Every structure is written in structure tokens, then in C-alpha cells.
Amino acid sequence: MASAPGKLAYPQFSGLRRTCACVSNTHPLFLRRADAAASRRSFGGIFAMAGTGKNGTKDSISKLVADLNSATLENDVDVVVAPPFIYIDQVKRSLVDRIEISAQNSWIGKGGAFTGEISAEQLIDIGCKWVIHGHSERRHIIGEDDQFIGKKAAYALSQNLKVIAYNVSSWTNIVIAYEPVWAIGTGKVATPEQAQEVHAAVRDWLKKNVSAEVASETRIIYGGSVNGSNCADLAKKEDIDGFLVGGASLKGPEFAVIVNSATEKKVAA
Numbered sequence: 001m002a003s004a005p006g007k008l009a010y011p012q013f014s015g016l017r018r019t020c021a022c023v024s025n026t027h028p029l030f031l032r033r034a035d036a037a038a039s040r041r042s043f044g045g046i047f048a049m050a051g052t053g054k055n056g057t058k059d060s061i062s063k064l065v066a067d068l069n070s071a072t073l074e075n076d077v078d079v080v081v082a083p084p085f086i087y088i089d090q091v092k093r094s095l096v097d098r099i100e101i102s103a104q105n106s107w108i109g110k111g112g113a114f115t116g117e118i119s120a121e122q123l124i125d126i127g128c129k130w131v132i133h134g135h136s137e138r139r140h141i142i143g144e145d146d147q148f149i150g151k152k153a154a155y156a157l158s159q160n161l162k163v164i165a166y167n168v169s170s171w172t173n174i175v176i177a178y179e180p181v182w183a184i185g186t187g188k189v190a191t192p193e194q195a196q197e198v199h200a201a202v203r204d205w206l207k208k209n210v211s212a213e214v215a216s217e218t219r220i221i222y223g224g225s226v227n228g229s230n231c232a233d234l235a236k237k238e239d240i241d242g243f244l245v246g247g248a249s250l251k252g253p254e255f256a257v258i259v260n261s262a263t264e265k266k267v268a269a
């Protein structure tokens with residue numbers, strides 16, 4: 001996913017081939033609702049209510065949850081939030097059921113003596129339905145590689161968590177996120193044309209390497225400086241099926257604007 005602003009970055013195709021990595025950054029999301037008829041065309045995305053660990057306090061998250069609970073959100077957009085582990089329970093207890101919860105990471109296998117780690121089983125126990133794997137920050141800062149991420153994703157999927165990442169035996173519960181690293185947290189968003197080109201290339205990769213059906217159905221979401229002002233133009237693009245939102249997700253009303261940019265998808269369709 002690395003590239004300079006203005007240049008297209010093709011997300012880890014070699015990784016995709018081996019395990020499947022897509023990439024996300026920090027926090028997460030919204031997605032199309034499962035009952036929305038056919039396919040990825042119903043918008044979906046991802047939003048993070050608090051960044052990777054460093055964002056959020058009990059008070060700030062209470063405020064954000066209150067904003068989300070009172071926001072008017074498009075019916076046919078799935079909305080998922082990914083708070084840091086320590087706030088998941090608080091969010092689960094206070095957030096409306098219409099919004100699902102994701103973790104930002106999980107262990108590679110069954111729980112046990114792995115100090116400091118959180119298992120997929122524990123996430124399910126606390127009410128999570130989603131987990132993010134393969135975020136560029138986990139790769140670049142923590143040093144996770146495709147193989148390790150693949151193990152995590154495979155185990156999470158085996159426990160029926162939905163995954164934003166790889167090592168996929170069934171694509172039903174997968175969402176792929178494309179985030180050019182130069183766009184993450186920088187205010188330099190990819191142009192709709194740049195993002196569309198990469199999303200189309202990812203979809204084409206799926207078509208050639210997995211199947212036409214998977215290519216058609218899999219949601220590919222964009223992340224990197226998405227905000228209330230640029231989301232509408234991005235949402236109009238054919239292969240952009242949602243967003244992975246970081247900074248703008250910390251402001252509930254702005255996040256609602258991003259969720260509701262799904263209407264642009266309907267207009268464009």
C-alpha cells in the first residue's frame with residue numbers, strides 16, 4: 001500500500017496471492033446490510049470510533065456513542081465500530097444494536113498462555129462480530145507479516161467472526177480495505193479516480209484468482225483521510241463499496257454524514 005501521493009499504490013497483490021492481506025489502518029467502519037439484495041453494490045463501510053489504542057477515553061467514547069445513538073443513519077448501510085479492546089464492553093453496553101462492534105486485533109489461535117493477547121473466543125464472548133487484521137500500522141510498526149496475519153484471519157473466520165483481511169477459505173465474511181499509507185491521517189485523500197483504479201484492480205485480481213462471483217460480491221472499502229466533505233465523490237465510484245474511517249469517525253455527526261453518503265451510491269447506480 002505504500003506509494004507517494006498522487007501515485008497509485010496497488011495493495012499488496014503478492015500478499016493477497018499468498019494469504020490475502022488487505023489492509024486497513026486503524027479503526028473501522030460501516031458495511032452494507034446483509035438484507036440488502038444483491039451484492040456489494042449496496043454501500044458498506046467501516047468506521048473506527050476510536051483509533052488504535054491511543055484514541056478515546058471513557059468520557060469521549062460516551063459522547064461519541066451518544067452521538068451515534070441519536071444519528072439518523074441510512075437503513076441499508078451496515079455500520080460497525082471498532083473501539084480499542086478496553087472500551088469494547090462500554091460500547092457494547094451503551095450503543096444501539098443497529099451498530100455492530102469490531103475489535104482491532106485478535107490472537108492467531110485458541111486462547112491460552114499468550115500474555116497480553118485477546119482470543120477470538122473472548123471477542124465473541126463480549127459481543128464482537130468483527131475483527132480487523134492486517135492493518136498497515138500492525139505491519140509497519142509491530143512487524144506483522146502476511147503469514148502471521150493469515151493465521152489470525154483463518155482462526156477468526158473459523159470462529160465465525162467477520163474479518164477485514166485474509167487467508168480465506170470462504171469469502172462470505174470478508175471485507176477488503178484499501179488504504180494508501182500516505183493518505184492515512186494526513187488529510188491527503190486519494191482522488192476518486194485513484195481509489196477507483198485500485199479498487200477495480202483488486203476486484204479484477206479476485207476475479208482472476210478466486211472467482212467472478214466473489215469478485216462481484218466482496219466489498220472493497222477505501223480508507224485514508226475520508227471525511228464529510230470528500231466522501232460523496234468517492235462513494236459515487238463503482239468499485240468503492242464503503243469506507244474505513246479514522247479521524248473523522250471521532251466526530252459522530254460527521255461520521256453519520258459519511259455513512260449516509262451511501263445515497264450517492266444509489267444515485268450513481
Ligand SMILES: O=C[C@H](O)COP(=O)(O)O
Nearest residue numbers: 025026027185225246247
Ligand atoms: O483506520 C483508519 C484509517 O487508517 C484511516 O484513518 P484516517 O481516516 O484518519 O486517515
